[in-house]
Amino acid sequence: MELRQKLCRKGYSETVVEQVIAELASQGLQSDGRFAEVFTHSRVEKGYGAYRIRQELRQHGIDVNQALENDRDWDELIRKTYVKKYGETVPGSIEERAARERFLRRRGFDAEQIRRLFKCLRQPESK
Template sequence: MLEFDNDLDKFKAIKEACLQYLVRREHSQKELLRKVSEKGFARPDIDLVISELAEQGLQSDARFAESYARSRVHRGFGPLRIKTELQQRGVGDCYFDMAVEDIAGSWQALLMQVYEKKYGASSSTIDIKELLKRSRFLQQRGFSTEMIRELLKNL
């Protein structure tokens, strides 16, 4: 058990707050720290509790990254956007690579699926203005310029 200046009640309160968030969904350590800090607990105390939860396997940045990436892939977001969002949530690149390895399958197939859902499967002639508009949409979804160029070339 961790030491909190012999204040077992504070430890229990912080742990309970963390567990309340983790029961609902996976959270990164950074998210947990931010949310529990808002409840008025001191950061060093929260860090200790989160470290203990991670050691016990109750909190895992790897699990969070996988869960988050899976939900974003299913909503049609590309690798660049998912990676950026994970970094904003305090999850490093290595977790991103592990998380999306099996989830996405083929990014190009996902890109085609997103494109067809938005614009349909028809490959009628498109003027340059419309092509740029579609390209911007796909970039905002998190697909690289090279991926989009390849897609548009194959249409």
């Protein structure tokens, strides 16, 4: 869809654009599924959660369900994202916790994932 929009904005007729995209797809040179897979992987590597990735894929006109079907450990990803920014530290105040929660929400993690993360941070691991 994004390719279609870009070509139409450049002034190509919709008929020509449709023919070119169909030809590229038949040759395996254009695939929304492949784009979604690569895009999702890239955003996960940068520490973004499922909600944010879904929004961005929708903006690109991609079927969101197909892109996020791979099993991912979102709890591990939120932990890595948190530790990269704040270390293993537990927030010292309610305001600090709220700021950290807002950061994680902007990254696309949901409230349940954030709750589990903070619960895990409070419990020291026994070795």
